[in-house]
Amino acid sequence: MATLSVDRMRPEDLDVVLAIERASFSMPWSRGAFLYEMQQNRVARCVVTREDGRVVGYLCLWEIADEVHITNIAVHPDARRRGIARRLLAGALEDVRRRRLRLVVLEVRPSNTEAIGLYASFGFRVVGRRRGYYYDTGEDALVMELALHVPQPGTRA
DSSP states (O other): OOOEEEEEOOGGGHHHHHHHHHHHOSSOOOHHHHHHHHHTOTTEEEEEEEETTEEEEEEEEEEETTEEEEEEEEEOGGGTTSSHHHHHHHHHHHHHHHTTOOEEEEEEOTTOHHHHHHHHHTTOEEEEEEEEEETTTTEEEEEEEEEOSOOOTTSOO
16 A cells, blocks of 8 residues: 655655646646745745655645635646545645634636535635636636634634
8 A cells, every 4th residue: 555645845856746737737837936935935835745755746835824825736647536636635724724724715727627626525615716817728717715713703713
């Protein structure tokens, strides 16, 4: 049985991360974009999932005040449909809940029905649309959010 682990993305992971990125997205991030997220963006955090030591998926997010914006999540095509993205997302959400952050937001292509289904299974809901967000195709982005730790009337957050 394969051993899965999650840890911080490192520059030496980028060759595999970039291969996954190119296989997953029509507008892939560059090496420089990932390096910026890892080394300079103080609100960013990127993690990878390793299967028996090999990078098979990753997730990047921004944490700003009490909100989290998931910026990128992908799994190697050979490792898809095995729950790796679900595990990455669940781990991120568990951390967010433990630290009592308020909101998680992401954008997704309306055509990416598998991702929408994954996010909906965690309770994300569509709250808006960014027209023409994806400049490669002009496709809109659905804005999905998951509200956490919503204060009840008469209580403090």
